[in-house]
Amino acid sequence: MYLYCRYLLDKRWYDQWKEYVHTGDQNSSSYPGKIDNTELYEDLDSYHLKERLTENEDFVLVPAEAWHKLLSWYDMMDDQPPLERKVVDLPSTVKVEVYPVEVYLCLSSNLESTVSARFSRADKIRERNSADEDSYQGPPGVCGLTNLGNTCFMNSALQCLSNTPPLTEYFLKNSYLEELNFTNPLGMKGEIAEAYADVIKQMWSGRHYSVVPRVFKTKVGHFASQFLGYQQHDSQELLSFLLDGLHEDLNRVKKKEYIELRDADGRPDQEVAEEAWHNHLRRNDSVIVDTFHGLFKSTLVCPECNKVSVTFDPFCYLSVPLPVSKERVMEVFYVSLDPTAKPTQYRLIVPKAGRVIDLCAALSQATGIPPNQMAVADVFNHRFYRIYQTDEFLSCILDRDDIFEDSEEAGPSKKEEETQESSQTEEQNNCQSEASPSSEGEERAEEEESSSEPDRGSSTEEGQSACGSTDTNSQDATDVDQSAGAEPSGKEEEDEDEDEEEEEPASCAQANKRLPGRRHYTERRKKALFTMQAVNSNGTTERGMGEADGSFSFSCKCTLMRNSIYYRLLYTSDAFKYIKHQSMDVPHQQTTVQLQECIELFTTVETLEEENPWYCPTCKKHQLATxxxxxWSLPEVLIIHLKRFSYTKYSREKLDTIVEFPLRDLDFSGFLLKKTVNSTEPPCRYDLIAVSNHYGGLRDGHYTSYARNKDNGQWYYFDDSKVTYAREEQIVTSAAYLLFYQRQDKIRHPTIPPPIPSSTQPENHISSQTRDGMDGAASCVSMETD
Ligand SMILES: [Zn+2]
Known part of the structure; x- marks a missing residue:
């Protein structure tokens, strides 16, 4: 960041001048004459500075003020340029940039003739391009906000508020200056309001492509420590804080009186509502109340004594729930133990609150394989990340969005993996179950194995090949192979044995020793499909078998071995060739609901949850009331918060449901309890003016916004510092998170004609837009002009 300037001055001239000033003799020989920096230059044609000049030896640095005084008193030698240098704010230090960066520019067709240009490290390319940023005269309000590090949540909320006409006009007209409340203990001494006003004024000056809301962010962090730092936050939380902060900073009520709230006690709604609103205004009166506050009626009924409690409460946004589907779509890969069968991808519908066994059941329906012969594993970063138990909740399996994505991984690696282990081979089961569990993962795997026993042995090929002999491991392979060849005929008996063996914490080696006695040895090892290699826990680094301590340590790695086999099966050579089951062809139906449905849900009867009961004054205890x-009444600007982040006992998720919301004519008359009695009442029809979007999952994500410029009626897309034209049909997406509606009677016609976006620019960058040379490309929004 560039702070201010210093001027270079030749040290000899400076010393002479000091001596001269010291003696005070105007006629002395020490008179310095015109300022002369000749000694600092390499030559007087280019005025390039000599290299390796040293401060206080060759030159001194003087502040601008001193420089201008000296210049006015002594003048400058022969058109020498002033050596103005920027002071640059570097991390932990401040530096004067004596030698600016020099760039040579030339055409590649003519390398001979170059043009040189000098830049300060503090210069911005945009400023250099546009000569002077102050000359930018875009439409007011069409201005980006620089991301200061994960501050897109703040930028998104600010853009929505900035495009709320009554609020922005209030600040632009300086009305806030008369209403700043410095003494409100609930407020922030007017500081939030002033910082906000500053941002808004810059954004609506028409002089900036983008504004840096640094001071504003610092103030927000100062008063709400949760917003300190640079983590990602919720734009709704910020908006809520900001609406409250602005309200208290601008509250016209300087001293809040205490008001005792009266219960309705059967009085008519109209009367109770008017009383509640009047009481609200006695304590809260600000531009925020004028613009955003509405009133809703809350009715609680005690389940025991049927006591009815009615209250009217103000709100500044509506948080509406989204219809939550009880089902969930999961995409899994089914890997048969038949090595010739390719893995198959299925799309399954499972109960959201279900368990892993429900997933197995759903896959069983599709494959015909009994659910108890399956094992579910999470493959992540090229290895078996986790093996799930059948009684685990499906909520522990996150959707793909929420799994951390390693940049190294190829497409299919980050998937839930459904592995059918019905034909899991003997050898693996033995090793698996009898290896002393050295980790939770193996233990779990062991349990998985036991559930897959009944059918075990139906296909021995893979097992055999898995443990197929390799040069490095002949002894082990032989032992293992002996078990691998078990014939299906001996199944029953073996299963029982197996169960017994599982009880014992015997080592795999012991098991292997016993095996030859009761297992047939088959000749199938020749058909080896795989070579076996030990791998580390990442399933990546191969190790020579010779290093292992015989079969003992090797056997403890059984789980990993098996994983590595799958790893190879899935990810080697031809890189995961899999088949898509026809269930994948059914287009992934994105649930679509109407905004009106969400508003209806808001007004649906609900029973209070145990964590949040109601104190019944009649029963004198907490009750789970309905x-x-x-x-009751709606504000001029209605903010609707779509509750996309759902936290329940069973799940934490972000709902990607598309909520279809109208851009115009959202009619609330059907939702209002208060019936319009006379024609002086404002209508209940609303038009959309702004949307805050959230893209991504629960923990990460990006915020942007769409907003309609109040002056020209054009929609814009605000993505931090970038602003582009938006078309109306782009606005309704599954990312919409906060909706801003303005009541139609308050909407004013645009005062300037809409811009004409170029049809040749797909991105429609504002910064590159020019008015000239446009062929009359139709504007996206046709608006009347006054
Ligand atoms: Zn009661």
Whole structure:
């Protein structure tokens, strides 16, 4: 960042001048004459500075003020340029940039003739390009906000508020100056309001492509420590904080009186509502209340004594729930132990609150393989990341969005893996179950194995090949192979043995020793499909078998061995060739709901949850009352918060449901409890003015916004510092998170004509837009002009 300037001054001239000033003799020989920096230059044609000049030896640095004084008193030698240098704010230090960066520019067709240009390290390319940023005269309000490090949540909320006409006009007209409340203990001494006003004024000056809201962010962090630092936050949380902060900073009520709230006690709604609103205004009166506050009716009914409690409460946004599907779509890969069968990808519908066994059941329906012969594993970063138990909740399997994505991984690696282990081979089971569990993972795997026993041995090929002999491991392979060849005929008996063996913490080696006695040895090892290699826990680094301590340490790695086999099966050579089951062809139906459905849900009867009971004054204890919310009156600007982040006992998820919301004519009259009695009442029709979007999953993600410029009626897409034209049909997406609606009677016609976006620019960058040379490409929004 560039702070201010210093001027270079030749040290000899400076010393002479000091001596001269010291003696005070105007006629002395020490008179320095014109400022002369000749000694600092390599030559007087280019005025290039000499290399390796040293401060206080060759030159001194003087502040701008001193420089201009000296210049006015002594003048400068022969058109020498002033050596103005920027002071640059570097991390932990401040530096004067004596030698600016020099860039030579030339055409590649003519390398001979170059043009040189000098830049400061503090210069911005955009400033250099546009000569002077102050000359930018874009439409006011069409201005990006620089991301200061994960601050897109803040930028997104700010853009929505900035495009809320009554609020922005209030700040642009400086009305806030008269209403700043410095003494409100609930406020922030007016500082949030002033910082906000500053950002808004810059954004609407028309002079900036993008504004850096640094001061504003610092203030927000100062008053709400949760927003300190640079983590990602929720744009709704920020908006909520900001609406509250601005309200208290601008509260016209300087001293809040205490008001005792009266219960409705059977009085008519109209009366109770008016009383509640009046009481609210006695303590809260600000531009925020004028613009955003509405009133809803809350009715609680005690399940025991049927006591009805009615209250009217103000709100500044509506948090509406999304219909939560009880089902969940999961995509899994089914890997048969038949090595000739390719892995198959299935799309399954499972109960959201279900367990892993439900997933197996769903796959069983599709494959015909009994669920108890399956094992479910999570493959992540080229290895078996986790093996799930059948009684685990499906909520522990995250959707793909939420799994951390390693940049190294290829497409299919980050998937839930459904592995059918019905034909899991004897040898593996033995090793598996009898290896002393050295980790939780292996233990779990062991249990998985036991469930897959009944059919074991139906296909021995893979097992055999898996443990197929290799040069490096002949002894082990032989032992193992002996078990691998078990015939299906001996199944029953072996299964029982197996169960017994599982009880014992015997080592695999012991098991192997016993095996030859009761297992047939088959000749199938010649058909080896795989070579066996030990791998580390990542399934990546291969190790020579010779290093292992005989079969003992080797056997403890059984789980990993098996994993590595799958790893190879899935990811080697031809890199995971898999088949898509026809269930994958059914287009992934993205649930679509109407905004009106969400608003209806908001007003649906609900029973309070145990964590949040209601104190019944009649029963004198907490009760799980039923609660009904009804909308009573709506504000000029209605903010609707779509509750996409769902936290329940069973799941934490982000709902990607598309909520279809109208851009115009959202009619609330059907939702309002208060019936319009006379024509002086404002209508209940609303038009969309802004949307805050959230892309991504629960923990990460990116915020942007769409907003309609109040002056020209054009929609824009704000992505931090980038602003582009938006078309109306782009606005409704599954990312929409906060909706801003303005009541139609308050919407004013655009005061300037809409811009004409170029049809040849797909991105429609504002910064590159020019008015001239446009062929009358139709504008996206046709608006009347006054
Ligand atoms: Zn009660």
């Amino acid at each position: 609660k009904i919310l009804d909308l």
